[in-house]
Amino acid sequence: MTNSTKELGDAAAILAIGTNTTAAHPIVALQVKDAVKKGAKLIVVNPKEIELCRFAHIFLQPKPGTDVPLLMGMARVIRDEGLHDTAFIAERCENFEELEKSLETFDLDTVESITGVPKDKIAEAARVYATEDPASIIYCMGITQHTHGTDNVLAISNLALMTGNIGKPSSGVNPLRGQNNVQGACDMGSLPNVYPGYQAVSSPEHKAKFESAWGCALSDSPGLTHTEIFDAVHSGKIKSLYVVGENPYLTEANACHVREAMEKADFLVVQDLFMTETAQLAHVVLPGASFAEKDGTFTNTERRVQRVRKVIEPLGGAKPDWWITCEIAKRLNGKGFDYSSSKEIMQEIASLTPSYGGISYERLEQGSLQWPCPTEDHPGTRILHTERFATPSGKGKFMPLTYRKSAEEVDEQYPLLLTTDRSLYHFHGTMTRRVFGLNILEKEEQLKIHPKDASLFGVKDGDLVRVASRRGELEARAFVTDRCPPGMVSMTFHFAETPTNVLTSCELDPVAKTPETKVCAIRIERLEGARPAEVSDLSNQNRGQAAG
Amino acid sequence: MAGQINLIINDRSIAAREGMTILEAALSKGIYIPHLCHHHELEPVGACRLCLVEIQGEWKKTVISCKTPVKEGMVIKTETPEINRTRQVAMELLIADHDTDCLVCGQNTKCKLQQVADHVGVNKDRLGRLKPRAERLPIDDSNPFFDFDPNRCVLCGICVRTCDELQNINAIDFAYRGLGTKIAGFGNKPRIESNCESCGECVVRCPVGALTEKGAKNPTHQIRTVCTFCGCGCGLYLGVRDNELVSARGDRKSEANNGRLCVKGRFGYKFVNNPERLTTPLVKRDGEFVPVEWDEALDIIADRFSKTGPEEFATIASAKCTNEDNYVVQKFTRAVMRTNNLDHCARL
Numbered sequence: 054m055t056n057s058t059k060e061l062g063d064a065a066a067i068l069a070i071g072t073n074t075t076a077a078h079p080i081v082a083l084q085v086k087d088a089v090k091k092g093a094k095l096i097v098v099n100p101k102e103i104e105l106c107r108f109a110h111i112f113l114q115p116k117p118g119t120d121v122p123l124l125m126g127m128a129r130v131i132r133d134e135g136l137h138d139t140a141f142i143a144e145r146c147e148n149f150e151e152l153e154k155s156l157e158t159f160d161l162d163t164v165e166s167i168t169g170v171p172k173d174k175i176a177e178a179a180r181v182y183a184t185e186d187p188a189s190i191i192y193c194m195g196i197t198q199h200t201h202g203t204d205n206v207l208a209i210s211n212l213a214l215m216t217g218n219i220g221k222p223s224s225g226v227n228p229l230r231g232q233n234n235v236q237g238a239c240d241m242g243s244l245p246n247v248y249p250g251y252q253a254v255s256s257p258e259h260k261a262k263f264e265s266a267w268g269c270a271l272s273d274s275p276g277l278t279h280t281e282i283f284d285a286v287h288s289g290k291i292k293s294l295y296v297v298g299e300n301p302y303l304t305e306a307n308a309c310h311v312r313e314a315m316e317k318a319d320f321l322v323v324q325d326l327f328m329t330e331t332a333q334l335a336h337v338v339l340p341g342a343s344f345a346e347k348d349g350t351f352t353n354t355e356r357r358v359q360r361v362r363k364v365i366e367p368l369g370g371a372k373p374d375w376w377i378t379c380e381i382a383k384r385l386n387g388k389g390f391d392y393s394s395s396k397e398i399m400q401e402i403a404s405l406t407p408s409y410g411g412i413s414y415e416r417l418e419q420g421s422l423q424w425p426c427p428t429e430d431h432p433g434t435r436i437l438h439t440e441r442f443a444t445p446s447g448k449g450k451f452m453p454l455t456y457r458k459s460a461e462e463v464d465e466q467y468p469l470l471l472t473t474d475r476s477l478y479h480f481h482g483t484m485t486r487r488v489f490g491l492n493i494l495e496k497e498e499q500l501k502i503h504p505k506d507a508s509l510f511g512v513k514d515g516d517l518v519r520v521a522s523r524r525g526e527l528e529a530r531a532f533v534t535d536r537c538p539p540g541m542v543s544m545t546f547h548f549a550e551t552p553t554n555v556l557t558s559c560e561l562d563p564v565a566k567t568p569e570t571k572v573c574a575i576r577i578e579r580l581e582g583a584r585p586a587e588v589s590d591l592s593n594q595n596r597g598q599a600a601g
Numbered sequence: 602m603a604g605q606i607n608l609i610i611n612d613r614s615i616a617a618r619e620g621m622t623i624l625e626a627a628l629s630k631g632i633y634i635p636h637l638c639h640h641h642e643l644e645p646v647g648a649c650r651l652c653l654v655e656i657q658g659e660w661k662k663t664v665i666s667c668k669t670p671v672k673e674g675m676v677i678k679t680e681t682p683e684i685n686r687t688r689q690v691a692m693e694l695l696i697a698d699h700d701t702d703c704l705v706c707g708q709n710t711k712c713k714l715q716q717v718a719d720h721v722g723v724n725k726d727r728l729g730r731l732k733p734r735a736e737r738l739p740i741d742d743s744n745p746f747f748d749f750d751p752n753r754c755v756l757c758g759i760c761v762r763t764c765d766e767l768q769n770i771n772a773i774d775f776a777y778r779g780l781g782t783k784i785a786g787f788g789n790k791p792r793i794e795s796n797c798e799s800c801g802e803c804v805v806r807c808p809v810g811a812l813t814e815k816g817a818k819n820p821t822h823q824i825r826t827v828c829t830f831c832g833c834g835c836g837l838y839l840g841v842r843d844n845e846l847v848s849a850r851g852d853r854k855s856e857a858n859n860g861r862l863c864v865k866g867r868f869g870y871k872f873v874n875n876p877e878r879l880t881t882p883l884v885k886r887d888g889e890f891v892p893v894e895w896d897e898a899l900d901i902i903a904d905r906f907s908k909t910g911p912e913e914f915a916t917i918a919s920a921k922c923t924n925e926d927n928y929v930v931q932k933f934t935r936a937v938m939r940t941n942n943l944d945h946c947a948r949l
């Protein structure tokens with residue numbers, strides 16, 4: 054996030070796009086509701102009628118995968134009506150003319166026909182966003198999980214730049230990061246192309262820095278991404294795979310392919326809390342300590358680094374993940390892996406990561422710190438880009454965009470669009486499914502479907518249906534609701550017995566390499582009899598059919 | 602000092618902030634005025650009528666202190682024979698309708714009704730004259746994490762206001778009238794069938810034992826840490842008893858959440874002590890997992906990894922693990938395995 058969660062409460066307008074905030078980020082949602090109570094205008098953009106719509110002044114319901122034309126249409130209105138912030142654009146931005154040119158193709162009639170959203174609603178939303186000051190944008194997976202996810206993000210930043218809604222309180226472009234420490238994992242360089250602090254592996258300067266710090270030779274060619282890794286395992290190029298605390302079988306798009314890949318791996322090591330579906334395929338399984346059994350830090354969605362503390366002793370023989378990795382490294386003669394505590398690791402992180410340079414356990418005892426925090430006397434940074442942008446010129450760059458269709462489209466054979474969603478009660482599945490009460494609150498997967506589609510396919514509320522895509526199939530219970538528009542259905546991916554991701558596509562965004570799990574063509578068919586797996590049953594019983 | 606108001610409560614000179622109520626000013630200086638329906642995060646409603654005080658001098662009158670703002674020069678008495686009489690009756694009416702088996706109540710020793718009774722003083726004979734409620738109301742135990750016992754409810758409305766003002770969910774409200782008044786979800790159906798999101802914020806604020814966590818145990822100590830579920834990064838205190846997590850409460854000082862939690866943060870910690878947790882390294886032999894010592898497992902891994910070339914190796918790191926875990930795993934992949942084939946699920 055460029056800004057902080059708390060600031061949302063003071064925004065004059067909030068544009069919430071592609072985020073089911075009350076379910077996925079409940080505490081951020083509280084700030085949004087607070088803002089509305091204080092008089093802020095809320096614009097919700099989502100293909101589905103989500104809970105947040107109850108508080109929205111404007112609700113736009115575009116067809117899935119049409120965010121770029123929608124956002125560009127809004128930009129067009131803002132430009133045409135002269136609502137853009139010319140001073141901010143002149144002083145702090147570049148390339149506005151290029152953007153203006155690309156706006157030509159996004160006249161509202163075209164945008165209406167692509168997105169299905171009435172043009173005066175688009176114009177109204179654009180006016181509210183451009184004139185209420187300050188205005189903040191929040192977005193989540195609904196924006197990034199597309200083949201054109203990167204374009205979506207650029208379209209959002211165009212809007213913020215042209216209205217001067219960046220670099221000041223209660224404004225900004227605010228991606229809500231899903232998992233507790235996605236932000237931190239990225240910051241720490243658990244990515245194929247960067248060292249900690251986003252220092253490129255391909256840069257000779259950064260390579261030299263880390264070679265001298267770690268005392269070894271390093272590779273300057275970026276590695277494979279998540280999805281590419283599984284392809285390489287599948288094709289036999291990658292022989293050994295080390296999986297730390299992940300359950301790709303449940304979370305990865307195109308799960309059948311991933312499962313096949315992992316079955317083929319010569320050597321698979323899985324470190325986790327539970328015998329997950331992925332761990333069952335491993336050659337060696339190592340018991341990791343949970344967040345309550347080790348010291349460390351997490352970095353939340355607002356770049357806030359916070360201390361995680363050991364509350365209880367690790368259960369049985371479980372060990373902190375860093376300890377396990379160090380033990381493997383030492384056996385392979387790795388140098389610099391004899392840390393005595395997580396505190397020592399943070400000292401090394403701070404010495405090599407400029408944005409974490411001023412962060413230490415001593416300071417974190419006094420309270421959390423938001424990076425960038427380059428030096429020991431730096432107070433941390435609540436708002437990014439207040440003076441310059443992180444570009445070579447220091448200016449915010451407008452990006453011209455064109456509309457590209459989603460890779461996957463419906464046809465006669467697969468007439469419905471499936472999008473994946475989140476539930477308030479589960480987080481992926483490994484941990485929450487093992488909390489008895491959370492299972493009671495939501496015990497099985499539901500295929501949410503509009504009454505019109507339901508009657509078209511002869512499905513009634515509570516019926517068991519077979520759901521098939523071009524890649525796999527599974528069974529789920531139908532929940533008939535008008536929260537999904539006609540032509541679209543939705544499911545979560547928290548349930549091992551209904552592994553939604555066997556259906557989803559892994560067409561990738563060409564830049565960010567994010568699989569397109571938000572759009573997938575399917576067909577459904579009502580089943581007689583049989584019930585899906587019971588609550589406590591985490592067995593394989595649906596997998597046979599799923600893989601078929 | 603700007604915004605400072607000077608007043609006298611029970612003959613003590615007090616400095617309060619402008620905008621404070623008399624009750625807040627008194628409590629902030631350690632002067633107890635009996636109260637039940639007041640909560641510092643919620644709008645005052647003046648439902649319990651226990652916090653009566655007398656304003657003396659030119660403004661002379663009896664007011665409820667939770668709704669009356671302080672004014673310069675006010676002179677206040679929190680106890681007078683008249684106030685004490687009224688308070689006694691208000692309290693007796695509450696207790697007459699309330700279970701008195703305090704020892705088996707989850708809120709025992711933390712209960713605000715006990716505090717009021719202790720201060721005002723309960724007279725058994727007087728209480729005996731009041732007719733107790735004829736029938737016991739059924740307990741709503743439909744929510745998997747907490748119970749609602751209407752027989753212990755004092756109708757202060759704190760839960761209703763929490764759900765409305767703080768959570769904006771409005772799952773519950775006052776239902777029925779007069780003696781039949783109770784807190785209920787839409788249509789007086791079990792709580793699980795309402796739109797309650799089980800955040801537990803109302804449970805935390807209930808001043809008596811009407812809303813209680815299921816199977817609650819008092820921790821022997823609590824440690825401040827961060828929730829492990831989503832990117833909001835809420836600060837919380839986890840309570841421990843005999844190496845088991847038994848409680849979670851929001852950290853009011855955390856800038857991420859100011860003490861509030863969602864259902865996962867408040868109740869989700871229970872996965873930690875789940876008996877299905879892995880507790881020993883396992884090696885697959887002939888298709889079966891066999892428990893082994895750490896050294897053996899690590900040696901096997903080191904041996905296999907040492908025979909793997911940089912191009913043949915990849916790591917999937919985790920967005921659930923700490924920064925330190927991630928730092929070490931990327932250093933290992935790059936420095937020891939000599940490859941950048943490393944990613945995590947950020948893209949998902």
Ligand code: SF4
Nearest residue numbers: 764797798800801803
């Ligand atoms: S648990 Fe939360 S949502 Fe449910 S009634 Fe209480 S405050 Fe409302």
Ligand code: SF4
Nearest residue numbers: 828830831835863866
């Ligand atoms: S308490 Fe809820 S909102 Fe807060 S971090 Fe945990 S899961 Fe997220």
